[in-house]
Amino acid sequence: MRRAAIGSVLTAFVLCTISFNVGAQDASEKEIERYRAMISDPMSNPGFLAVDRGEILWSEKRGSKNASLEGCDLGLGAGKLEGAFAKLPRFFADADKVMDLEQRLLWCMQNVQGLDTKDVIARRFSGPGRASDMEDLVAFIANKSNGMKIDVQLGHPKEAEMAAVGEALFFRRGGVMDFACATCHAEEGKRIRLQGLPELSKAGKQAQETMGSWPTYRVSQGALRTMQHRLWDCYRQQRWPVPEYASDSLTALTVFLNKQALGGEINVPSIKR
Amino acid sequence: MKTILKTAALVLVAGTIVLPLTADAQTAPKQAAAKQADPAVIDAYLKSTFGKAPPEWQARIEPDESLKTCNNFRNDVPSAEADKIVQRELAKVVFPADGKLLGDWKEGKKIANNGRGGQFSDNEKTVNGGNCYACHQLELAEVSYGTLGPSLTSYGKDRKFDPAEAKQAYTKIYNSHAVVACSNMPRFGANKFLTEKQIKDIVALLFDPESPVNK
Numbered sequence: 236m237r238r239a240a241i242g243s244v245l246t247a248f249v250l251c252t253i254s255f256n257v258g259a260q261d262a263s264e265k266e267i268e269r270y271r272a273m274i275s276d277p278m279s280n281p282g283f284l285a286v287d288r289g290e291i292l293w294s295e296k297r298g299s300k301n302a303s304l305e306g307c308d309l310g311l312g313a314g315k316l317e318g319a320f321a322k323l324p325r326f327f328a329d330a331d332k333v334m335d336l337e338q339r340l341l342w343c344m345q346n347v348q349g350l351d352t353k354d355v356i357a358r359r360f361s362g363p364g365r366a367s368d369m370e371d372l373v374a375f376i377a378n379k380s381n382g383m384k385i386d387v388q389l390g391h392p393k394e395a396e397m398a399a400v401g402e403a404l405f406f407r408r409g410g411v412m413d414f415a416c417a418t419c420h421a422e423e424g425k426r427i428r429l430q431g432l433p434e435l436s437k438a439g440k441q442a443q444e445t446m447g448s449w450p451t452y453r454v455s456q457g458a459l460r461t462m463q464h465r466l467w468d469c470y471r472q473q474r475w476p477v478p479e480y481a482s483d484s485l486t487a488l489t490v491f492l493n494k495q496a497l498g499g500e501i502n503v504p505s506i507k508r
Numbered sequence: 509m510k511t512i513l514k515t516a517a518l519v520l521v522a523g524t525i526v527l528p529l530t531a532d533a534q535t536a537p538k539q540a541a542a543k544q545a546d547p548a549v550i551d552a553y554l555k556s557t558f559g560k561a562p563p564e565w566q567a568r569i570e571p572d573e574s575l576k577t578c579n580n581f582r583n584d585v586p587s588a589e590a591d592k593i594v595q596r597e598l599a600k601v602v603f604p605a606d607g608k609l610l611g612d613w614k615e616g617k618k619i620a621n622n623g624r625g626g627q628f629s630d631n632e633k634t635v636n637g638g639n640c641y642a643c644h645q646l647e648l649a650e651v652s653y654g655t656l657g658p659s660l661t662s663y664g665k666d667r668k669f670d671p672a673e674a675k676q677a678y679t680k681i682y683n684s685h686a687v688v689a690c691s692n693m694p695r696f697g698a699n700k701f702l703t704e705k706q707i708k709d710i711v712a713l714l715f716d717p718e719s720p721v722n723k
């Protein structure tokens with residue numbers, strides 16, 4: 236059933252393409268409406284399959300302690316999911332560290348479940364025939380903050396440090412092309428080739444719409460992707476070295492971006508090209 | 509199926525561009541004025557994220573003198589600093605020994621279209637491209653162009669194919685900061701990303717009267 240719905244959406248895409256080629260700028264309101272509807276329709280967004288898988292993983296007993304993740308505290312108390320994602324990344328006293336959702340999940344796997352996370356990290360990004368626990372869990376957990384506002388925590392000195400470092404990293408140029416995040420994301424209405432670039436150097440609507448729409452189902456990749464993947468891919472385009480998964484600079488950038496996006500409404504998983 | 513997805517992707521992007529993006533910042537950020545991060549702290553973060561990369565890759569993200577200044581001022585450098593950068597970067601430009609600045613525009617066209625090279629997903633055999641279309645419009649027939657830089661259509665023709673202008677373009681491509689301090693454009697020659705021959709071919713793309721850029 237769900238599959239059929241997805242198929243019809245893809246057909247709709249193709250129909251759009253045809254009218255684009257023929258009528259050039261003739262992108263009718265109807266087609267935009269259809270695109271909008273598709274984003275918010277669980278039946279036609281394959282990202283919701285990841286949400287379902289994540290729900291199972293969340294309550295599955297694993298690791299040397301044969302425990303589920305329901306004992307994991309994402310900031311609002313053990314097992315509390317509603318609204319937890321909206322306040323991440325945040326400082327966790329037990330780990331003495333500011334963590335994003337993925338760092339926190341790894342910590343809980345190790346400490347609550349006694350799980351060796353090597354395999355989970357190896358599958359941090361899904362590929363053909365290789366599911367990713369992290370993508371599925373993030374989809375499930377983030378979805379539990381839908382309709383809520385991005386409310387990144389900045390009160391703890393370590394959280395404030397993260398925001399300040401994230402900002403510095405956003406503007407830091409380097410690599411063979413001298414690129415920084417700001418090269419591509421510090422002006423409105425710009426694009427690379429045909430890909431639109433959100434302006435993220437200013438607090439406001441573009442940052443809110445961007446950060447409120449991750450995790451997202453990427454049609455071009457046929458996979459649900461997390462912010463860790465987005466930043467990994469942007470550092471690739473930036474011609475920087477491979478960033479270590481779930482490492483501090485990525486969390487710092489996420490804190491900074493969420494600060495720019497403060498108050499933005501979360502609606503995930505979204506669907507993007 | 510793959511092509512369908514790709515086309516669908518294109519439509520989604522086009523859709524994104526069409527959607528009105530009103531950008532009025534309306535949220536009142538509740539945080540106190542952000543403190544500048546301590547450079548030593550930033551280094552520690554970088555180490556934790558990129559510290560396992562091969563040494564030559566880590567060296568690439570170590571800012572040189574000019575880039576340090578650009579980073580400090582977020583590219584908006586005061587004029588005294590800008591002059592210093594332009595002088596320093598100009599000294600790095602190496603002009604062809606035989607004085608010929610125009611290569612083969614047909615090759616230049618390929619280089620301008622090629623966005624590969626320098627990414628951690630590339631391998632040693634990858635031929636670096638100039639990726640000019642990522643940021644510039646060049647020949648009118650190519651509709652997939654970015655807008656981070658100005659349009660370069662009819663570039664040579666508009667400059668009456670003046671050799672002094674061609675030399676300036678060579679300089680710009682070799683080292684963009686030698687012309688505009690803290691330019692967002694890569695320093696292709698100075699960073700050893702493109703070869704002298706490749707740069708000459710691109711200059712020809714801009715300045716050869718036969719080049720589609722000038723048609």
